[in-house]
Amino acid sequence: MKNRRQMGRGKKGRCRCRMLNEVRPGEKVCISCHHACGAIRQRLLDLGFVPSARVDVIRRAPLGDPIQLKVNNYNVTLRKSEAAQIEIETA
Amino acid sequence: MQKQTDKPSASPSPGGKRKKNLLVGLAGQQNAGKSTTFNMLTGANQHIANYPGVTVDKKSGSYKDEFGKIEIVDLPGTYSLTSFSLEERVSRDFLFTEKPDVLVNVLDASCLKRSLFFTFQLLEMGFPLVVGLNMMDVARQNGLKIDVDKLSHSLGVEVIPTVGRRGKGKKELKQAIRQAAERPRGKVLEITYDDLEPLIADLQEKVESHPDLTTDRPARWLAIKLLEGDSQTEKIINRDPSADDVMVGLNDIRDDFNQQQGLSVADYLVSRREKLAAKIMELCVNDTGAGQETISEKIDRVVLNPIAAPLFLVATVFVIYQLSIVKGYELTKYTWPFLAKVRALAAGLLPDAGLLHDPYVRSMALWMVDSANTLLNYVPIFLILFALIAILEDSGYMARIAFILDKLFHAFGLHGQSTLPFILGGVFAGGCAVPGIMATKGIPDEKSRMATILTVPFMNCLAKIPLYTLLVNIYFVQHKSWVMLFLSTITIFVALLVAKLLTSTVLRNMETAPFIMELPNYHPPTIYGVGQRAIERTWVYIKKVGSIVLAVSVFVFTFLQFPGLGDERQHFYEQEMNTAVEQFYTKIADNPYSEQLSEEVQLVALINFYNDYKQGRLNIKGAKAAKAFDKKIKAKNPDYFLFLKPGKDKAAKKINRALRKLASKRKTLRRKIKEETIGVSILGQVGQAMEPVTQYAGFNWKINVALLSSFAARESSVATLGVLFQQGADESKTLEERMGAESLAGGFTPLHALAVMVFFALYPPCLAATIMVKVQTNSYKWMLFSILFPTTLGLVTASAIFTTGRALDLSGIAMMGIFYGLVALTTLVVGLASSRQKSPDDFSYQAGLPESA
Numbered sequence: 001m002k003n004r005r006q007m008g009r010g011k012k013g014r015c016r017c018r019m020l021n022e023v024r025p026g027e028k029v030c031i032s033c034h035h036a037c038g039a040i041r042q043r044l045l046d047l048g049f050v051p052s053a054r055v056d057v058i059r060r061a062p063l064g065d066p067i068q069l070k071v072n073n074y075n076v077t078l079r080k081s082e083a084a085q086i087e088i089e090t091a
Numbered sequence: 092m093q094k095q096t097d098k099p100s101a102s103p104s105p106g107g108k109r110k111k112n113l114l115v116g117l118a119g120q121q122n123a124g125k126s127t128t129f130n131m132l133t134g135a136n137q138h139i140a141n142y143p144g145v146t147v148d149k150k151s152g153s154y155k156d157e158f159g160k161i162e163i164v165d166l167p168g169t170y171s172l173t174s175f176s177l178e179e180r181v182s183r184d185f186l187f188t189e190k191p192d193v194l195v196n197v198l199d200a201s202c203l204k205r206s207l208f209f210t211f212q213l214l215e216m217g218f219p220l221v222v223g224l225n226m227m228d229v230a231r232q233n234g235l236k237i238d239v240d241k242l243s244h245s246l247g248v249e250v251i252p253t254v255g256r257r258g259k260g261k262k263e264l265k266q267a268i269r270q271a272a273e274r275p276r277g278k279v280l281e282i283t284y285d286d287l288e289p290l291i292a293d294l295q296e297k298v299e300s301h302p303d304l305t306t307d308r309p310a311r312w313l314a315i316k317l318l319e320g321d322s323q324t325e326k327i328i329n330r331d332p333s334a335d336d337v338m339v340g341l342n343d344i345r346d347d348f349n350q351q352q353g354l355s356v357a358d359y360l361v362s363r364r365e366k367l368a369a370k371i372m373e374l375c376v377n378d379t380g381a382g383q384e385t386i387s388e389k390i391d392r393v394v395l396n397p398i399a400a401p402l403f404l405v406a407t408v409f410v411i412y413q414l415s416i417v418k419g420y421e422l423t424k425y426t427w428p429f430l431a432k433v434r435a436l437a438a439g440l441l442p443d444a445g446l447l448h449d450p451y452v453r454s455m456a457l458w459m460v461d462s463a464n465t466l467l468n469y470v471p472i473f474l475i476l477f478a479l480i481a482i483l484e485d486s487g488y489m490a491r492i493a494f495i496l497d498k499l500f501h502a503f504g505l506h507g508q509s510t511l512p513f514i515l516g517g518v519f520a521g522g523c524a525v526p527g528i529m530a531t532k533g534i535p536d537e538k539s540r541m542a543t544i545l546t547v548p549f550m551n552c553l554a555k556i557p558l559y560t561l562l563v564n565i566y567f568v569q570h571k572s573w574v575m576l577f578l579s580t581i582t583i584f585v586a587l588l589v590a591k592l593l594t595s596t597v598l599r600n601m602e603t604a605p606f607i608m609e610l611p612n613y614h615p616p617t618i619y620g621v622g623q624r625a626i627e628r629t630w631v632y633i634k635k636v637g638s639i640v641l642a643v644s645v646f647v648f649t650f651l652q653f654p655g656l657g658d659e660r661q662h663f664y665e666q667e668m669n670t671a672v673e674q675f676y677t678k679i680a681d682n683p684y685s686e687q688l689s690e691e692v693q694l695v696a697l698i699n700f701y702n703d704y705k706q707g708r709l710n711i712k713g714a715k716a717a718k719a720f721d722k723k724i725k726a727k728n729p730d731y732f733l734f735l736k737p738g739k740d741k742a743a744k745k746i747n748r749a750l751r752k753l754a755s756k757r758k759t760l761r762r763k764i765k766e767e768t769i770g771v772s773i774l775g776q777v778g779q780a781m782e783p784v785t786q787y788a789g790f791n792w793k794i795n796v797a798l799l800s801s802f803a804a805r806e807s808s809v810a811t812l813g814v815l816f817q818q819g820a821d822e823s824k825t826l827e828e829r830m831g832a833e834s835l836a837g838g839f840t841p842l843h844a845l846a847v848m849v850f851f852a853l854y855p856p857c858l859a860a861t862i863m864v865k866v867q868t869n870s871y872k873w874m875l876f877s878i879l880f881p882t883t884l885g886l887v888t889a890s891a892i893f894t895t896g897r898a899l900d901l902s903g904i905a906m907m908g909i910f911y912g913l914v915a916l917t918t919l920v921v922g923l924a925s926s927r928q929k930s931p932d933d934f935s936y937q938a939g940l941p942e943s944a
Contacts, residue, residue, distance in 0.1 A: 039175040040605045045358075046170035047607060048205045050365045058388075062397040063498035066507075066606055073233070073378075074202040075391075075610035077494050079501065082605040 111159030119197030127255030234380015419472030504594025548856030841903025
């Protein structure tokens with residue numbers, strides 16, 4: 001898995017690596033790094049979204065967003081916009 | 092109060108001086124079961140205050156052990172102890188300023204690893220720690236085998252397994268608290284950060300050279316926090332001008348480390364803690380159920396299923412509505428007689444009513460009792476409503492509701508967790524904005540929280556219902572259910588649109604936070620926990636709403652009374668009354684009973700006796716009860732009772748007829764006086780002065796007065812209207828009939844009623860709720876905004892409806908349909924548009940962060 005990032009390409013910049021929001025329910029993935037910063041980053045880390053942690057994508061909410069994830073034995077929900085800041089690789 | 096049943100087993104430390112009373116902090120992450128542990132330890136002996144200067148609740152309680160009193164402070168549940176959120180800062184400040192003797196760390200055994208991150212942070216702060224390993228039952232169910240002794244050994248602190256909901260481990264936890272306070276600290280786990288250690292040591296030395304800095308906080312902790320870039324800690328150092336050397340070069344140190352490790356200091360700290368937690372987990376936990384579906388997950392598979400989820404949600408709301416509003420109203424039938432008795436009691440204690448004018452004290456006090464009764468009448472409804480909501484919260488389903496609805500709410504700038512405030516505020520039919528606004532505390536996103544605070548008052552609070560019911564029964568008899576549906580849903584649409592408007596204008600620059608929410612495991616709620624929350628919230632309602640409404644009712648009463656009628660009019664009414672009294676005496680002149688009534692005082696007493704009887708008789712149902720009631724009244728004054736129920740006594744019958752006529756005349760006169768008084772009163776004049784503006788909405792001055800007085804307290808609107816629409820004083824006529832009769836003459840149409848109802852729906856929160864807005868936003872500016880904005884919005888909308896309807900000659904129900912369609916369509920369009928395009932300030936990619944290890 002290549003880890004090229006969207007260096008300086010602005011908001012619409014695309015990168016070839018996968019983000020957590022693209023993962024389908026049922027998949028198991030591994031976190032490679034965060035693109036968020038500040039409070040969001042801290043909260044994610046506190047909840048166990050640390051690099052190399054395993055994440056199961058459980059389901060999407062009935063309206064498609066947010067998504068429910070399982071990390072270290074407990075369930076956490078994230079909006080897709082936040083999940084889009086977490087880079088993952090297939091476990 | 093906690094009873095001292097525990098056997099003394101903590102042997103007193105030899106020779107050591109014992110501190111009798113202890114201060115204990117209770118810390119832990121959200122959903123770890125901190126509240127149940129708190130309840131388990133303190134029982135009912137607890138109270139809630141605020142931390143100084145902020146709106147974070149400070150819950151404290153106490154119990155006694157064999158040596159003294161243990162005061163426990165429940166810290167806010169946070170996932171971490173950084174300086175990013177208010178709660179975390181409050182917790183930290185509390186710990187360092189109050190310096191608890193012991194810190195109890197509640198861990199969720201079923202997700203131990205994450206909980207350990209938090210424990211490490213507490214250990215670094217250097218307080219004597221006791222770990223309460225809660226939810227052992229859930230952990231066991233999930234197949235987790237935790238070796239408590241090994242865990243205790245690894246951490247170097249006492250670990251007590253507990254099941255807070257069942258009170259298991261209470262005795263042991265209390266003993267451990269006492270022991271931790273007395274025993275000198277043993278070898279506690281020290282978290283080491285390999286590559287960072289030299290840097291920490293350097294900085295620690297620098298910090299230690301300033302003794303002032305380390306009086307409250309350990310030097311190592313300060314050093315770690317500084318390297319982490321913790322803003323609060325930097326502030327503390329900067330506050331001390333002599334310590335400026337500490338900060339020198341700190342940024343470079345951090346940058347260098349970042350370059351060398353390819354990882355920021357903060358991330359490095361996290362990764363070390365993570366490794367340590369993993370190591371401890373491996374050592375102490377045997378996960379036999381790994382990969383198996385837990386009970387909660389099984390439930391979620393059904394409850395959060397895309398098709399079933401909306402059904403469950405609707406069913407839940409329906410059950411809440413049925414049980415609290417419908418059944419609650421039925422309950423009030425049983426509680427109302429008590430309130431009526433209180434009123435009767437008060438009426439009996441107060442000075443008697445006069446012929447035309449009552450003593451000021453009497454009318455004022457009765458007005459206040461009536462105001463209080465209207466509010467207290469809702470108590471059964473609120474008890475049920477709040478208990479059900481507590482069940483939703485404690486069971487874990489509330490978090491699921493937030494998960495299901497977040498997308499919808501988010502499209503309008505709100506938050507999944509806005510659900511609870513809206514339900515409390517009365518989404519469908521009935522609630523109260525005061526607890527609703529209070530419940531916004533849980534919303535982590537400041538922008539959405541503000542939007543929620545400002546839109547909760549649009550929900551239909553219980554006090555709005557009587558006016559709706561009144562108007563619907565007069566003007567929309569044929570379309571009752573349609574109008575009720577309109578009223579209960581239009582408010583949701585408007586709230587969503589307003590939230591969108593506010594978050595994209597005045598609230599645009601507010602701080603937002605991501606939607607990162609834990610879905611806790613399902614737990615059966617405890618009766619104690621639910622009951623306590625229901626009573627607590629109801630009590631807040633009674634206290635806040637009650638006290639404010641009572642105080643304000645005095646002002647409203649006064650503004651409706653003064654300056655009062657001029658002498659000339661006064662004289663006119665007295666003349667009228669005198670004529671009636673003279674007529675009465677002429678009629679009974681040759682009556683054998685006339686002697687009993689020769690004095691006017693006697694006459695007044697008789698009329699009051701007659702009125703009291705009629706009033707009391709209204710609340711009596713059934714022939715048997717009526718007989719008993721008659722007997723009771725007869726016993727009070729058999730002479731007068733004869734005039735009320737003359738039976739075959741012809742002379743008494745004559746008096747009865749004359750009396751009824753006189754009483755009716757008196758009632759008419761009194762009503763006329765009241766109406767005229769209100770007309771010339773301060774509030775009445777304001778209402779009349781507003782007519783030029785409100786005429787476009789179709790409000791005459793009477794409506795204006797009712798709406799003005801309802802700002803003070805919603806429920807008084809109907810009472811005021813009752814006084815104002817009083818023509819045709821025939822007592823058998825209800826307010827509906829009276830308003831109907833007058834409005835036909837005055838040209839008041841369903842269109843008018845629609846405008847009034849829409850205005851009332853959008854009307855600013857009552858005074859109690861605006862004060863709550865002040866408390867929750869900590870700003871008078873927002874409080875003022877919460878009054879002015881809805882007033883303008885309501886007036887503009889009502890005017891648009893009325894003026895358009897007038898111009899196009901539309902009926903009330905047609906105009907309602909058009910308005911509803913427009914609002915619903917706008918909501919749909921706005922909702923779809925904003926969920927399609929992600930607004931750029933929702934999140935910003937922070938590119939170029941260092942590669943993680």
